[in-house]
Amino acid sequence: MIDIKSIQSLTDFKRNTTEYLIRLRKSRSPLVLTVNGKAECVVLDADSYQEMVDRIEYAESVRAIQEGIDSVAKHGTRTVDEFLKEFAEKYGIPN
Numbered sequence: 001m002i003d004i005k006s007i008q009s010l011t012d013f014k015r016n017t018t019e020y021l022i023r024l025r026k027s028r029s030p031l032v033l034t035v036n037g038k039a040e041c042v043v044l045d046a047d048s049y050q051e052m053v054d055r056i057e058y059a060e061s062v063r064a065i066q067e068g069i070d071s072v073a074k075h076g077t078r079t080v081d082e083f084l085k086e087f088a089e090k091y092g093i094p095n
Contacts, residue, residue, distance in 0.1 A: 007032045010040060021045075 010033045013020050024031060024045040031043045044052070078086075088095060 006030060007034060007039070009033065010035050013043070 006029055008020070008031060013031070013033050020031065020043075024043065025047075028045060028048045030048075032039050033041050033043060085095075087093070
């Protein structure tokens with residue numbers, strides 16, 4: 001949930017950029033900038049942004065691992081020798 005104090009006009013942000021940057025670093029909370037009263041963009045300090053990106057990458061990795069686990073549970077596995085034999089037969093590779 002975005003705090004109402006975290007919604008500011010782009011014009012005010014441009015006029016007081018230094019003060020807003022100090023506030024962003026201290027609060028580590030996003031700032032929503034508006035143009036003509038409508039939300040137009042979100043500003044975030046670099047460390048908070050990197051932390052968010054890292055969390056997203058971690059969540060995507062966990063999801064991919066879970067998909068792999070689910071696939072093994074559903075379809076089972078095969079040995080490397082079985083795979084190599086099937087691969088060789090499929091592509092006409094002599095043993």
